Amino acid sequence: MNDGPGFRELTALAAIVSHRSFRKAADDLGLSPSTLSHMMRALERDMGVRLLHRTTRSVAPTEAGERLVSRLQPLLRDIGAALAEVDNFRNLPAGTLRINSSEIAARLLLKSAVPVFLRRFPQVALDIVTEGRLVDIVGEGFDAGIRLGEAVPQDMVAIRFGGETRFIAVASPAYFATRHVPKVPEDLKDHSCIRFRLPSGKPFRWEFEKHGQEIAIDVPGMLTLDHMELMAEAAVGGLGIAYISDRLTQSYIERGALISVLDDWCPPIPGLFLYYPGHRLVLPALRAFIDVLKETG
Structure with missing residues (x-):
């Protein structure tokens, strides 16, 4: 037969x-x-x-x-x-784990998951590359990527972590000492805004939402930057209103260096995701990192 x-x-x-x-x-x-x-x-x-x-x-x-x-x-x-x-089941995590991340996400990881992971798996070398542009993680040799949910490619397996986040409009008390506080997004057209340039070179449009009404504004401003931490520092210096992640502004707001405005127009968004190609076998080192990420929140 x-x-x-x-x-x-x-x-x-x-x-x-x-x-x-x-x-x-x-x-x-x-x-x-x-x-x-x-x-x-x-x-x-x-x-x-x-x-x-x-x-x-x-x-x-x-x-x-x-x-x-x-x-x-x-x-x-x-x-x-x-x-x-x-x-x-018989392979311990080892080798190099390469992750492409935004800088904000990398800062969060360094405070939470990374220390735990490195202590627990000393045989793994963790290589985190931070850059603004969204790269093809497969084509550029990364095992995983980390970005906001809206930027994750649809063909990837995505794992949420770190909780919700918000993009908020902030400025210093000194800035508002001589200017009115905006009540609705359209009021920003009468202000000096610190604009953000995307990796593509295009200016980022500020997006707001309230009760299902969505508004995207090309804000006016004399200063444009490509780094959100620099935008926060510029806002603290009284150079205008910045629209940045609340993860960057929290410490400034707590000590009174920045004031948030238009809070009711800045709803939370899902936040950060680690993602990787679903058609590939998950490496032991990546599986271990995912487990630590879930554990540390």
């Missing part, structure tokens, strides 16, 4: 089609090219159909081979992931 091709043969076929080379596929599988060639001839004989076109210089799938591999690839990935998950 013929039981059909096995997992090893089908994996080898998929590797050959992927590399378009017996030699490269053999290197990937840890086999000799001659062994791989004999394996494919046996597979074609058992299935009764030619799967590969061979020449002395190249190899390419036949139509039958192309269709077979296209159906096999998601199944082989699932099987490989299932086997790797079992293998993870």
Whole structure:
């Protein structure tokens, strides 16, 4: 009785089609090219159909081979992931974990999850890169990213942490000593605002919402910055009204250096998320970091 091709043969076929080379596929599988060639001839004989076109210089799938591999690839990935998950039970987190983050999120992590993680998993090197632009974490070699929920790509697995946050309008008492306090977002047009430049070069529009009414304003202002902590410092210096995360303004407000305005127009938003590609196996180091992130809140 013929039981059909096995997992090893089908994996080898998929590797050959992927590399378009017996030699490269053999290197990937840890086999000799001659062994791989004999394996494919046996597979074609058992299935009764030619799967590969061979020449002395190249190899390419036949139509039958192309269709077979296209159906096999998601199944082989699932099987490989299932086997790797079992293998993870005996693998301790180790190596380097690379995370791309906004600077605000990185500051939060350094106060909460990072110290716990480094104490608990000293065999993991944590590499956190902060930048304003939203990058392709897969294409640029990161294991995970951290951004506000609205910036997380839809095809990613996202894990919320850190609670809700708000973007609020703030200015110093000295600034308001000679100016009226805005009551509605439209009043900002009569003020000097500290504008924020996005990594794309475009100015950020200030967004407000109250009772379902949403307003986005291109605010006026003589000063534009690309760093929110600098915006907070500029606001403390009386240079205008800034629209920034409440995580940055809390200490300034508590000591009276800044005053928040338009509070009823600044509702909370979901906040920060760690995200990673769902089609990849979660590395032990990343799984461990996620667990610490959930634990530390």
